[in-house]
Amino acid sequence: MSYEKVEVPEDGEPITLADEETGALDVPETPIIPIIHGDGIGRDVGPAAQQVLDAAAEATGRSIAWMRLYAGASAREKYDENLPDDTVRAIREHRVAIKGPLTTPVGAGFRSLNVALRKKLDLYANVRPTYHLDGVPSPVTDPSQMDMVNFRENTEDVYAGIEFEAGTDEVQQVKEFVEEEMGFDSTIHDGPVGIGIKPITEFGTKRLVRRAIEYAIANDRDSVTLVHKGNIMKFTEGAFRDWGYEVDEEKYADVTITEDELWDEYDGEAPDDVVVVKDRIADNMLQQLLTRTGEYDVIATMNLNGDYLSDAAGAQIGGLGIAPGANFGDGRCLAEPVHGSAPKYAGENKVNPTAMILSGRIMLEYLGWNDAADLVREAVEETISSGTVTYDLHRQIEGGTKVATSEFAENVVEKIHDLA
Numbered sequence: 564m565s566y567e568k569v570e571v572p573e574d575g576e577p578i579t580l581a582d583e584e585t586g587a588l589d590v591p592e593t594p595i596i597p598i599i600h601g602d603g604i605g606r607d608v609g610p611a612a613q614q615v616l617d618a619a620a621e622a623t624g625r626s627i628a629w630m631r632l633y634a635g636a637s638a639r640e641k642y643d644e645n646l647p648d649d650t651v652r653a654i655r656e657h658r659v660a661i662k663g664p665l666t667t668p669v670g671a672g673f674r675s676l677n678v679a680l681r682k683k684l685d686l687y688a689n690v691r692p693t694y695h696l697d698g699v700p701s702p703v704t705d706p707s708q709m710d711m712v713n714f715r716e717n718t719e720d721v722y723a724g725i726e727f728e729a730g731t732d733e734v735q736q737v738k739e740f741v742e743e744e745m746g747f748d749s750t751i752h753d754g755p756v757g758i759g760i761k762p763i764t765e766f767g768t769k770r771l772v773r774r775a776i777e778y779a780i781a782n783d784r785d786s787v788t789l790v791h792k793g794n795i796m797k798f799t800e801g802a803f804r805d806w807g808y809e810v811d812e813e814k815y816a817d818v819t820i821t822e823d824e825l826w827d828e829y830d831g832e833a834p835d836d837v838v839v840v841k842d843r844i845a846d847n848m849l850q851q852l853l854t855r856t857g858e859y860d861v862i863a864t865m866n867l868n869g870d871y872l873s874d875a876a877g878a879q880i881g882g883l884g885i886a887p888g889a890n891f892g893d894g895r896c897l898a899e900p901v902h903g904s905a906p907k908y909a910g911e912n913k914v915n916p917t918a919m920i921l922s923g924r925i926m927l928e929y930l931g932w933n934d935a936a937d938l939v940r941e942a943v944e945e946t947i948s949s950g951t952v953t954y955d956l957h958r959q960i961e962g963g964t965k966v967a968t969s970e971f972a973e974n975v976v977e978k979i980h981d982l983a
């Protein structure tokens with residue numbers, strides 16, 4: 564593979580697809596893994612995560628050949644463009660990559676590079692595991708109840724970008740069509756209006772729900788909850804719920820049961836080897852997240868609900884500095900922390916690299932390197948519980964030692980060596 568704007572590492576081999584049907588990967592001992600450090604604090608957390616992931620790979624008899632890619636400010640500096648085609652191509656061809664945050668300036672004319680990357684690579688599932696790490700301060704009394712994995716549809720819903728600005732000819736045409744052709748007269752108030760369209764497709768829903776159910780089965784999870792607001796948005800969010808149950812029935816009926824079956828046939832006690840598929844209305848779900856946390860496990864939902872829900876869940880277990888994520892397509896993964904580029908802390912060697920490190924952990928699991936992934940979690944948890952923390956956690960706990968981003972990473976690496 565040759566690129567103009569990407570340097571290919573001398574060692575390492577590319578990851579390839581082992582099975583077209585299942586998306587299973589063939590992972591060499593030294594895979595080439597693209598990394599974008601990112602904008603703002605990306606320059607702090609990117610190298611810190613790289614160091615920890617290297618240590619975990621080496622401690623389990625492997626290594627990573629990093630391929631440094633550029634996007635956002637670093638790409639503008641080097642190549643005078645935001646998202647070089649070579650960057651996208653290198654991720655597409657190498658299948659598994661990790662990125663730090665990219666800044667999206669507010670205002671018209673600048674599309675989010677994160678959204679562009681997800682679209683170009685068809686990364687349709689945004690996955691955010693939310694679990695509590697020992698020692699991390701939390702606003703709830705028992706944060707250990709939280710162990711959820713949120714599957715958020717990444718390509719449709721009101722995020723599809725089909726929006727019409729107030730005062731334009733386009734919005735007028737859409738309004739007239741809706742009122743005159745579709746019969747919704749007097750539904751939209753007079754005067755300036757902005758209109759957005761919310762597409763929810765059977766295709767988009769089924770591939771997302773399939774991924775969530777398959778994850779639950781593969782990881783011995785108890786349940787998958789479809790979260791929707793179908794009582795109000797019947798033909799979009801209601802359809803999501805119906806198509807979700809449909810794909811469950813079509814493909815997984817022998818390993819899943821519905822909540823009705825759970826009560827009718829099993830008296831509320833699910834057998835160990837089945838996954839319960841249930842649904843909740845989004846507003847109720849946001850309450851239950853707090854009041855009945857332990858009853859939720861894998862969540863499958865649409866783009867906007869998923870955004871709200873995963874941030875709310877993240878707050879319960881300690882907030883942005885520790886919240887990891889990854890975007891998946893078929894046979895493809897781009898790991899990235901939930902947080903943004905926090906420009907005011909950029910380059911200060913101050914912020915928490917845990918979110919980026921644990922995003923790397925998701926990537927290791929996807930490679931099938933579960934031993935390395937477990938080491939990363941244990942080492943991070945031990946470092947934090949020993950009171951060695953960055954400023955964000957330090958101000959919330961008593962005692963403890965406040966360390967820089969790089970020192971935190973060095974401590975985690977030491978723990979990996981101790982644990983291995």
Ligand code: NAD
Binds near residue numbers: 604663666677905
């Ligand atoms: P942000 O996540 O960058 O920062 C908000 C606040 O959270 C920070 O001021 C800081 O107090 C805290 N914080 C974030 N990361 C932290 C860490 N690792 N350790 C400790 N504290 C941390 O959100 P924002 O200010 O809304 O966005 C800034 C920029 O990032 C925007 O341009 C936005 O578009 C972009 N962004 C990018 C992504 C992404 O690349 N996936 C995600 C969200 C926001």
